[in-house]
Amino acid sequence: MVKICCIGAGYVGGPTMAVIALKCPEIEVAVVDISVSRINAWNSEQLPIYEPGLDDVVKQCRGKNLFFSTDVEKHVMEADIVFVSVNTPTKTQGLGAGKAADLTYWESAARMIADVSKSDKIVVEKSTVPVKTAEAIEKILTHNSKGINFQILSNPEFLAEGTAIQDLFNPDRVLIGGRETPEGARAMQTLKDVYAHWVPVDQIICSNLWSAELSKLAANAFLAQRISSVNAISALCEATGADVTEVSHSVGTDSRIGPKFLNASVGFGGSCFQKDILNLVYICECNGLPEVANYWKQVIKINDYQKNRFVNRVVASMFNTVSGKKIAILGFAFKKDTGDTRETPAIDVCKGLLGDKARLSIYDPQVNEEQIQRDLSMKKFDWDHPIHLQPMSPTVVWDAYEATKDAHGVCILTEWDEFKKLDYQKIYDNMRKPAFVFDGRNIVDAQKLRQIGFIVYSIGKPLDAWLKDMPAVA
Numbered sequence: 188m189v190k191i192c193c194i195g196a197g198y199v200g201g202p203t204m205a206v207i208a209l210k211c212p213e214i215e216v217a218v219v220d221i222s223v224s225r226i227n228a229w230n231s232e233q234l235p236i237y238e239p240g241l242d243d244v245v246k247q248c249r250g251k252n253l254f255f256s257t258d259v260e261k262h263v264m265e266a267d268i269v270f271v272s273v274n275t276p277t278k279t280q281g282l283g284a285g286k287a288a289d290l291t292y293w294e295s296a297a298r299m300i301a302d303v304s305k306s307d308k309i310v311v312e313k314s315t316v317p318v319k320t321a322e323a324i325e326k327i328l329t330h331n332s333k334g335i336n337f338q339i340l341s342n343p344e345f346l347a348e349g350t351a352i353q354d355l356f357n358p359d360r361v362l363i364g365g366r367e368t369p370e371g372a373r374a375m376q377t378l379k380d381v382y383a384h385w386v387p388v389d390q391i392i393c394s395n396l397w398s399a400e401l402s403k404l405a406a407n408a409f410l411a412q413r414i415s416s417v418n419a420i421s422a423l424c425e426a427t428g429a430d431v432t433e434v435s436h437s438v439g440t441d442s443r444i445g446p447k448f449l450n451a452s453v454g455f456g457g458s459c460f461q462k463d464i465l466n467l468v469y470i471c472e473c474n475g476l477p478e479v480a481n482y483w484k485q486v487i488k489i490n491d492y493q494k495n496r497f498v499n500r501v502v503a504s505m506f507n508t509v510s511g512k513k514i515a516i517l518g519f520a521f522k523k524d525t526g527d528t529r530e531t532p533a534i535d536v537c538k539g540l541l542g543d544k545a546r547l548s549i550y551d552p553q554v555n556e557e558q559i560q561r562d563l564s565m566k567k568f569d570w571d572h573p574i575h576l577q578p579m580s581p582t583v584v585w586d587a588y589e590a591t592k593d594a595h596g597v598c599i600l601t602e603w604d605e606f607k608k609l610d611y612q613k614i615y616d617n618m619r620k621p622a623f624v625f626d627g628r629n630i631v632d633a634q635k636l637r638q639i640g641f642i643v644y645s646i647g648k649p650l651d652a653w654l655k656d657m658p659a660v661a
């Protein structure tokens with residue numbers, strides 16, 4: 188029996204290993220983590236992450252060939268294949284702070300693998316890492332190996348949150364990078380055999396290690412770049428009377444461009460895009476390529492601009508002040524079908540509105556109050572209007588109607604399906620007038636809302652006369 192151990196029971200480690208266990212009943216999979224609370228949650232009825240379809244998969248295999256444990260060393264020692272899926276956040280201090288990936292967790296995992304191993308192992312980079320990380324990991328492992336053979340593979344993960352299980356069941360491709368040696372080829376074949384249980388072999392791409400590592404950063408940069416491109420066009424649409432949905436449709440029907448990932452929004456969020464682009468920028472700078480670095484930096488600048496623009500639109504529309512006004516925030520997660528708030532645009536938008544002393548009432552179906560208050564109290568960004576004054580503390584409620592009651596405006600920041608089905612007449616009746624809806628995801632029927640009486644702002648769409656008279660400057 189092949190034994191797999193995955194270090195890191197997070198958004199990637201948990202779902203990926205659960206799917207491997209489901210698809211490969213003869214493989215024993217152990218997911219280990221230093222966080223006792225996370226492991227306890229994986230072993231409970233209330234999994235630590237919300238992901239459609241995940242409960243089903245875990246229930247089918249947990250206790251059979253899928254185990255969650257804090258006994259990291261035991262499971263690493265016993266495994267033939269060790270996946271490393273620890274977090275690789277942006278460095279906040281020291282060399283490369285604000286851009287480079289922090290590989291502290293990775294390095295400590297690698298050192299632990301070297302320390303406890305008693306048999307040959309394949310070590311798989313599942314985390315997103317800077318190109319050439321495998322070389323460093325190889326050095327750590329071989330210098331401490333006591334004669335044990337380690338083969339390093341890069342197997343970046345392309346799942347998106349909210350659709351992780353679907354993405355893992357039907358990936359566009361699986362990418363495996365390894366050394367171009369007979370041992371490297373054997374290790375790649377071993378991992379390929381695991382995925383071949385359910386992924387067609389022609390969708391399993393093999394490459395050299397550096398190409399695999401760089402492909403992950405490049406893929407995320409390309410995806411984010413599409414969103415910044417359409418968001419940049421959305422600003423021009425508002426200035427000219429064009430409709431960004433019509434423009435995206437026309438542009439996306441060119442088969443060379445394709446229709447996906449062209450939805451204008453309040454900005455992209457999530458734990459990956461910004462972090463991975465910053466990492467790419469840093470690598471370019473370190474390799475003496477400032478022009479390339481500046482090109483990718485612009486993707487993040489446009490994203491910041493878009494969030495800023497949204498806040499300015501809200502404030503400008505409401506007579507240039509939201510001080511003391513109640514504003515409902517519908518949606519706090521960075522996208523629908525997840526409770527994850529990492530780098531969510533809602534943080535920047537809420538901080539911007541709080542900076543103007545708005546009274547926020549926030550509702551998200553999957554994010555709890557503790558998380559929201561924590562996110563909003565962290566000073567992560569240098570916002571244009573830093574919160575010098577003690578900001579009004581936001582309230583967090585468990586119902587969209589409660590959030591919007593007596594509010595002057597509603598900001599839709601996450602595209603949850605339930606926000607499309609709300610009774611907007613009821614919401615209007617219970618709001619202060621004039622009542623505003625700022626749709627940061629273009630999910631409501633703006634015409635219908637206007638008939639009710641709302642003043643509606645939709646990203647990249649022709650502006651109401653009111654909004655034209657109250658121009659927002661980004």
Ligand code: NAD
Pocket residue numbers: 194195196197198199200219220221222225259272273274275292293295296313314315316344345346347348458459
């Ligand atoms: P996460 O923070 O949810 O999970 C990482 C886990 O690793 C944490 O539970 C942490 O306690 C654990 N950990 C850290 N150091 C450890 C150690 N030494 N031993 C044992 N456990 C340790 O992170 P995530 O979102 O799952 O991301 C993991 C990696 O995958 C990152 O590199 C990320 O860039 C990449 N990635 C993430 C996504 C995504 O959608 N979240 C998608 C593709 C790739």
Ligand code: UDX
Pocket residue numbers: 344345346347348349407410414447448449450451452453454455456457458459460521522523
């Ligand atoms: C992303 C990548 O898609 C995935 O391949 C990688 O493995 C991890 O990073 P994720 O961040 O989970 O996945 O979600 P994604 O669907 O990519 O959305 C990222 C952000 O972009 C969200 O805030 C989303 O709302 C936003 N977005 C997405 C848009 O604003 N417009 C779009 O057209 C698509």
